Amino acid sequence: xxxxxxxxxxxxxxxxxxxxxxxxxxxxxxxxxxxxxxxxxxxxxxxxxxxxxxxxxxxxxxxxxxxxxxxxxxxxxxxxxxxxxxxxxxxxxxxxxxxxxxxxxxxxxxxxxxxxxxxxxxxxxxxxxxxxxxxxxxxxxxxxxxxxxxxxxxxxxxxxxxxxxxxxxxxxxxxxxxxxxxxxxxxxxxxxxxxxxxxxxxxxxx
Numbered sequence: 001x002x003x004x005x006x007x008x009x010x011x012x013x014x015x016x017x018x019x020x021x022x023x024x025x026x027x028x029x030x031x032x033x034x035x036x037x038x039x040x041x042x043x044x045x046x047x048x049x050x051x052x053x054x055x056x057x058x059x060x061x062x063x064x065x066x067x068x069x070x071x072x073x074x075x076x077x078x079x080x081x082x083x084x085x086x087x088x089x090x091x092x093x094x095x096x097x098x099x100x101x102x103x104x105x106x107x108x109x110x111x112x113x114x115x116x117x118x119x120x121x122x123x124x125x126x127x128x129x130x131x132x133x134x135x136x137x138x139x140x141x142x143x144x145x146x147x148x149x150x151x152x153x154x155x156x157x158x159x160x161x162x163x164x165x166x167x168x169x170x171x172x173x174x175x176x177x178x179x180x181x182x183x184x185x186x187x188x189x190x191x192x193x194x195x196x197x198x199x200x201x202x203x204x205x206x
Contacts, residue, residue, distance in 0.1 A: 008106035011117050015125060016110065024109040024189060028102040028169070029145045032179040033095060035168060036139075041090070049087030056080045094166050101169035107177045109190055114150055116175040126175040130190060131197030138187045146183025148190070149176050 008025035016022070059076030089097075101118065108115040114133070118124040133150045140146035151174035169178060180186060 005106075008108065011106040011119060012108040012115055015115060015117060015127070017112070020110045020112050022108050022110050023193075024186060026107050026177075026180050026186070028105055028107075028179040029181050030099060030102060032145045037165060041165065045087065045090030049084075049091045052080060052083040052087040056084055090166065094168075098168050101167075102179070105169055105171070105178075107175075107180060109186065109193070111193070114175050114177070114190060116171045116177070118169075118171055124171055126171045126173060128175055130193045133190075133194060136187070136191060136194065138183055140183050144182055144184065145179055146187075147176065147178050148180065148183060148187055150174060151176075 004022065005025045005027065008027055009022060012022060012025060056077065059080060101120075104119045106117045106119070108117070109130075113127045113129050115127040116125070128150050135149060135151050137149045138146055139149070177183075177186065
């Protein structure tokens with residue numbers, strides 16, 4: 001496991017508090033493209049995109065040899081354009097967007113916190129103290145790329161209400177390490193830190 005990535009280190013360093021030190025940094029792997037949610041999202045996106053294109057072709061008169069009023073044709077084309085564009089984003093655009101955001105997403109494990117920093121026009125930060133993490137779960141794969149979650153994930157249906165399910169790199173309020181290399185090693189590092197922090201807290205209470 002590469003302990004410190006230089007680019008991620010530079011991105012996370014300004015967010016550290018006094019006495020906080022970085023133990024691991026990394027970025028999402030570009031090798032991982034699909035998620036388990038895609039078993040639902042891909043068929044839905046193809047259905048949406050196909051219907052939108054079929055609609056546009058229909059109002060343009062491709063399925064009819066008769067003439068249509070000019071105003072009706074123009075209105076139908078314009079009304080359907082946003083649905084076609086959304087469909088294209090669902091089918092392939094979201095994968096390009098995720099790859100773009102992965103390059104700007106940086107993860108860090110410190111002696112106190114897990115941190116996610118996302119750079120860009122609107123930088124975002126999400127962090128959580130290791131000793132208070134409600135959840136620590138690993139979703140792993142055979143090629144060592146996995147996702148670490150520090151809170152209970154929302155269901156696909158609840159995330160779809162605010163379009164979050166279509167943006168896999170949306171960090172939200174709770175940090176999540178998405179598609180990191182050596183996920184098992186990072187999982188063990190955080191687990192050990194959490195156990196030590198909790199044992200220390202219990203000892204202080206005695």
